[in-house]
Structure formats: C-alpha cells, structure tokens
Amino acid sequence: MSEVLELKDHLIKTCEEFLPRKGIRFSFIKEKAENTLNSGDPINLLVGLSKGMEGNFVVGMSKKAALYVICGMTNQEEVFSIDNIARNSLCDFVAAICGQTLAKVPTKKLISLSSPTLVTGERICLMISKTPARKCFFRMNDTNFTIAYNIEGEL
Amino acid sequence: MLREIALITEKAFQEVSIELLETEFLPGKRFIIDFPFKVAIIIGITGSATGRLYLECDLETAVKVALIMNFGERLDEPNDVYTYLAEFGNMISGRATTYMTDKFKNKEFRLSPPAIFSGKGLETLSPRIKSKMLYFRGKLGKFFVDIGFEEEHQ
Numbered sequence: 022m023s024e025v026l027e028l029k030d031h032l033i034k035t036c037e038e039f040l041p042r043k044g045i046r047f048s049f050i051k052e053k054a055e056n057t058l059n060s061g062d063p064i065n066l067l068v069g070l071s072k073g074m075e076g077n078f079v080v081g082m083s084k085k086a087a088l089y090v091i092c093g094m095t096n097q098e099e100v101f102s103i104d105n106i107a108r109n110s111l112c113d114f115v116a117a118i119c120g121q122t123l124a125k126v127p128t129k130k131l132i133s134l135s136s137p138t139l140v141t142g143e144r145i146c147l148m149i150s151k152t153p154a155r156k157c158f159f160r161m162n163d164t165n166f167t168i169a170y171n172i173e174g175e176l
Numbered sequence: 177m178l179r180e181i182a183l184i185t186e187k188a189f190q191e192v193s194i195e196l197l198e199t200e201f202l203p204g205k206r207f208i209i210d211f212p213f214k215v216a217i218i219i220g221i222t223g224s225a226t227g228r229l230y231l232e233c234d235l236e237t238a239v240k241v242a243l244i245m246n247f248g249e250r251l252d253e254p255n256d257v258y259t260y261l262a263e264f265g266n267m268i269s270g271r272a273t274t275y276m277t278d279k280f281k282n283k284e285f286r287l288s289p290p291a292i293f294s295g296k297g298l299e300t301l302s303p304r305i306k307s308k309m310l311y312f313r314g315k316l317g318k319f320f321v322d323i324g325f326e327e328e329h330q
Contacts, residue, residue: 069220
C-alpha cells in the first residue's frame with residue numbers, strides 16, 4: 022500500500038555525507054508538517070518524482086545560502102553572483118541531495134527524477150501537494166536552508 | 177521530436193481549455209505577462225525522456241480559471257485557486273503525455289505531481305533543458321506554456 026514517506030533521517034544522513042565534502046557547514050534544526058500552501062524561499066529548486074514513488078522535493082534557500090552552495094559545488098572560495106554556471110551547480114546540488122536521500126529508502130522500486138527547476142522571486146508561496154508536506158530546516162554557515170517534500174510510494 | 181511534442185502540447189492545452197473552461201485559447205506571438213503576481217505550475221516528466229512542463233499565468237487569470245472550475249461558485253478558501261490551477265496543469269500534461277505515448281510508440285512518459293509556485297517577479301530556469309515555448313491568449317487571459325527535455329533526449 023502506498024504511504025507518505027518520512028525522509029528526515031535519510032535527509033540528515035545525506036547532508037552529513039555530502040555537505041562537508043563540499044566545505045559546507047550545516048546543522049539540522051527541526052522538521053515541521055506544513056500546510057498545503059507554504060511560504061517559499063527566494064531561491065527554490067524543485068525535483069519531481071514518478072514511477073516507483075510520486076511526489077515533489079524542494080530545496081529552498083536565501084541568496085546567501087545559494088552562494089555558499091555554489092562555492093562548494095564549483096570549488097571556489099568566493100562567489101558574488103548567480104550566473105549560468107552557478108545555476109547549473111545549484112541544480113546539481115538538489116539532484117545530488119534528492120538522489121542520495123532516495124537511495125537510502127529501502128525499496129526495490131525504481132524511482133525516476135525529473136530535471137531540476139530553479140524558481141526565484143519575491144514573496145513566493147509554494148504548494149507541492151494537496152496534502153500537508155514536510156519541511157526540514159537546516160542551518161548552513163550563518164544562514165538557513167529548507168528541504169520540503171511530499172513523497173508517496175510503496176516500500 | 178521537440179517540435180512535435182510542442183504541437184501535441186498545444187493541442188492538449190486547447191482541448192482541455194475548451195472541455196473544462198468552455199473557452200478558447202489561441203496560440204500566438206510571444207508576450208510577457210506583466211502582472212506582478214504570477215502563478216506557475218511545474219510538472220516533471222520522466223521515463224524515456226526527462227524534462228518538465230511549465231505553465232504560467234497571472235494571478236487574475238488563475239482566479240478566473242479556478243472560479244469556472246468551481247462551477248462559478250465563490251471559492252471556500254483562497255488556496256483553492258492553486259489547487260484548481262494545479263488540476264488544470266495536470267490535465268493538460270496528462271493529455272499531452274497520452275498523445276506523446278500514442279505518437280512515439282516505443283517511448284514511455286510519466287508525470288510527477290504538479291508543484292505550484294506563486295509570487296512576485298517569479299522567474300524559473302531549468303538549465304539542462306532545451307524547450308519550446310507556447311503562448312496562448314483567450315478571453316480569460318494569457319497563458320505561457322514551456323515544455324522541454326534534457327538535451328541528451330532530443
């Protein structure tokens with residue numbers, strides 16, 4: 022039977038494995054069940070899932086957090102703007118986090134990931150499912166980032 | 177392949193608009209949605225090709241669509257606008273992928289659930305995707321649809 026997955030532990034484990042390798046310091050703050058319509062961050066990265074599991078996975082962050090991620094992903098000491106290479110590296114970041122997290126889910130089903138999409142703007146609201154989603158809050162250096170997800174599937 | 181998929185998506189959009197909203201949207205020249213608050217629906221595509229379908233309109237158009245989908249009744253909750261628009265996007269992408277599967281017999285397309293973003297100065301980008309943009313105008317407003325796939329699948 023299909024069930025809504027709890028990914029908090031897998032997400033924390035993935036961040037522990039992946040972020041320090043990119044020189045990003047982080048700590049887990051909390052997980053919260055969000056309303057169907059959530060307030061988003063100025064920079065959002067979306068990956069959709071289908072086949073073995075269905076849902077959406079959104080990493081949200083401030084511009085400052087995005088610059089830290091870009092530094093880590095492109096191996097640079099400092100980055101000041103978000104150009105095309107930077108956007109690509111942000112998409113690689115979300116694909117890596119999402120892929121590595123789902124690889125920890127004990128299922129034999131094949132999960133397909135869609136191409137990552139970057140969404141930016143002011144006063145963003147997002148709805149990733151008709152049911153409440155879960156959102157994990159993380160501290161990254163001196164700023165925050167969030168990972169919202171609503172994934173259903175059979176284990 | 178992308179050109180054919182764009183034509184299929186155009187057909188799916190027009191059919192769903194007529195069936196569901198009883199209104200016609202005509203494809204036309206490029207435009208910019210100048211209303212500051214926009215609503216965007218993103219539906220991931222996986223299977224034989226990885227990509228996404230993107231649907232955008234202004235908030236005013238989204239409200240008009242939601243009211244028609246709610247049989248003209250006042251919406252119980254403001255969030256219903258997003259739920260209805262997500263359903264609209266889901267129906268278009270579902271119809272489009274059905275046509276794609278019919279057209280490209282050896283290929284399989286799957287959809288992820290719709291994700292809805294709304295905000296001021298909304299901008300989206302899928303760096304690995306090569307896409308075709310479609311612009312529709314109708315009496316309810318304007319819609320911008322962008323369908324694309326990662327370049328290795330072109």
